[in-house]
Amino acid sequence: MKIKIIISLVVIVMLATAFIYKAPPHKLTYLKLFIPKGWPKPATDIFVTNPLTEEGFVLGKKLFYDGRLSKDGNFPCSSCHQQFAAFSTYGHDYSHGFNNSLTKRNAPGLFNLAWQKAMHWDGGINNIEVQPLTPITAPNEMAETLFNILIKLKVDTAYVRLFKAAFKDGVINSQHMLKALAQFTGSIQSYNSKYDKVKRGEDSFTVSEKMGYKTFLDKCNSCHTEPLFTDNSFRNNGLTLNFKLPDSGRMTITGNPTDLYKFKVPSLRNCSVTLPYMHDGRMFSLGKVIDHYRKGIDTTQATLDTLLKKGLFISDQERIDLLSFLYALKDSEMLRDPRFIQANDILLPVNYDH
Amino acid sequence: MKVNFLSTVLFFFISCFSTLDAACQLNNSPNGSIKISFINTLNSVPIILDAVNYTNCWNENFTISALKYYISNVQFKTSNKKSIKEKNSYHLIDEENIVSKSFLCTVLPGNYLTLSFLIGVDSIKNVSGAQTDALDPLNSMFWTWNSGYIMFKLEGNSPNSTIVNNKIEYHIGGFAGTNNVLRQVELNLENNKALININSITEIVVQADVGKLWNAVHELKISQTPVCSTPGAPAAGIADNYSKAFTVIKIIN
Incomplete structure (x- = not known):
């Protein structure tokens, strides 16, 4: 009898707490794009619809350096966009892509992207978020499909954690992947030459x-x-x-x-x-x-x-x-900025003390 | 005693859930629903991908292997001249995927006179970065070389096609200036009386006649234009043609 009362009480308490308890609010560490003195306003509002956060940046950085975004694992974004070359391909007229192929244009450096109205040499890309679709799917670059990438990301518990940290619903989808990448690449700034x-x-x-x-x-x-x-x-x-x-x-x-x-x-x-x-x-x-x-x-x-x-x-x-x-x-600070270097272990908090 | 104890716990659970349910219903205003269904046809018969040989008005034979298009910005006008817009209104109609060919809009009850929509994705969403659901680039309806959605896609084969493997490929897109292929379609519902009741579903069946693609406004011959996959005047012309394809064939109240 006593046990039953205790069980009943426990059930009631559990149910009551279930109603009172609210999930802790999803905490994001918001960052701001630095606008150097005397600079024009950014040409785009990249971080208005895609609020820049530390969590999004960290996820974007991992994606940027992850070969799994390419078909055979050999061509992360960083294979053509090297930090020491201001995120261009150092010393290459054309960059290397899947299956010994070459690109058809020179890889540009990536910095101050919020001040660019359009991406690519021909300006064909109208928003930084959709830019990665081109190299990811091009048969002579990363040669992969979004579908396959999402499968690879979903089975990786590190990504499950990072997507959860960076986005409220934590869903691993193409939109979140592209937004995180934009948070990383859009954060690369050069103003210390x-x-x-x-x-x-x-x-x-x-x-x-x-x-x-x-x-x-x-x-x-x-x-x-x-x-x-x-x-x-x-x-x-x-x-x-x-x-x-x-x-x-x-x-x-x-x-x-x-x-x-x-x-x-x-x-x-x-x-x-x-x-x-x-x-x-x-x-x-x-x-x-x-x-x-x-x-x-x-x-x-x-x-x-x-x-x-x-x-x-x-x-x-x-x-x-x-x-x-x-x-x-030449902006040596950007070229060596530890914030942009591939993390050894992405799960450790990154210390930015400059 | 045992039964008593179990029933107490059970009762507690049930009462919790039932109060929740009641709360949900009270919070919502009474709504009706409109289901819009698309049937893609040729000669008034629903098309079948790959398996059937069709002939267009120019006596050119062809098969269709894929047919997809966006329907967005769905709007209704009621008899008291109110305009009702569906929120976040983006739908990808994909012939291969039966589920995609109809969707449900929750609307206020009333008497509906017209249904209008855009064939394609409005220009704002073409420049607003990464999207999801119907607008996810996963759907292979987004150009990676020239940012923007493919608003209408028809692929197939034809002996009249001059390109490799006798392919036909119409990827119609472009949203800016004269290259804009967005076409507004307004369909009259008056003859069929779309009367939306509370808690009932009215179905509007829209037929998309693929035959219109070849000659509704401009001539489109496979032998001359087997492929159109860039924004420009030819794409805008094809958009003019398919914008005439839509008619309401049935309303089921």
Whole structure:
């Protein structure tokens, strides 16, 4: 009899607590995108519909470095986007993909992505969240399907935990995977180059860098506009046509003949480590790039940018100084930032003490 | 004693759940439901994927292996001129998946005059990043080279096709400017009287006549255009054609 009363009581207490007890609120550590002083507003609202959190960032980082996002496990995002190369592929005109294939364009660096209106050389991608779909599914890149990736992620208890931490319902689906990736890649920022420090009064240019900056403002700034060092426009910079790998550029997306051979103006930040240059990676040194603008422009192309019709007059001394300035755009802090390095054990809390 | 004890516990459980139920019902306003069903047809007969040889108005033979399209922004107008919009209204109609071909909208009871929807996914969702459910890129209805949804997809084969394996492939998309393939369809319900009652389901059966694809507004010949998979004028023309395909054939009250 006594036992029964006790059991009844226990049941009643359990039921009562079940009604009173509410699951603890899902805790997220919100982060804010840093907007350096004097910078324009981000071009996109990437973290409005996808609030940036530490948990989302950590998940995104694991995904970014995870080969399982590719068909054979060999091609994580990071295989083409290496931190020491400002998240471009160091020294490769084309990057390697599944089954000994090569990409068809040069992998761009990844930084300050919130200030980019469109992704890819032709601007075909209108939102950072859907960008990874291209390399993931391209047969000459990661060659995998979303369906297969989700199967791989769902059986990994580490991912089950990380998705739960990063998203309220904890569901492992393509939307959450893509949003987490965007939180990681969108957080990669470059604003600590020597140039930035000079601008903030924390450092000073050498004479050569100073002269180079002057040349830059005269000859380059109208397209590679400070402080992002790109105006996000699409332009034809007069590269001779590559008949072995024809590429119509922006016209592929817009269908507009006036966009033929136009490509996105890349940022010059970190350019000393994002070699080679141009959409097809045809130039392996910054000197060659400057020489292209001095005397290599194909002036026969109808869509050639009007600013380049006569080429740029840059003297040999200006060329030397311009190179010094371009080297001052390297952001070593970003290139070594421990926040972006692949975690040895993603489950340990990451200590960011800078 | 034993029975008594068990029944007490059981009673406790039941009373807990039944009070919960009652609370749920009280919180909801009385609603009716409209089920919208799509039947994809050719010559008024439901199509069958792969197995049947069809002939279009240009005397070209073809088979269909896949037919998918988005229906979004579903709206009704009632007799008192109220406009009722379905929330989060995105549906992927996939011929292969029977479940996908009908969906339920919860609406207020009343007399409904028109049903309208967009064929495709509105432009905002084309630029808003990663989505889920019907809009999940898993559904193979999202372009990875030129961000945006494939609004309408028809794939198949035809001896008249000039491309490899005699394929036909219409992937119709594009949401900006003159490339916009979004088409609004408004269907009259008056003749059939869609009367929505409380707690009952009214079914509106919409027929999509695939035959309209070839000539409803513009000529589409397989021999000339076996493939259309980029935004542009040809895609917009095909969208004009299939926008004429939809009619209400039946309302079941």
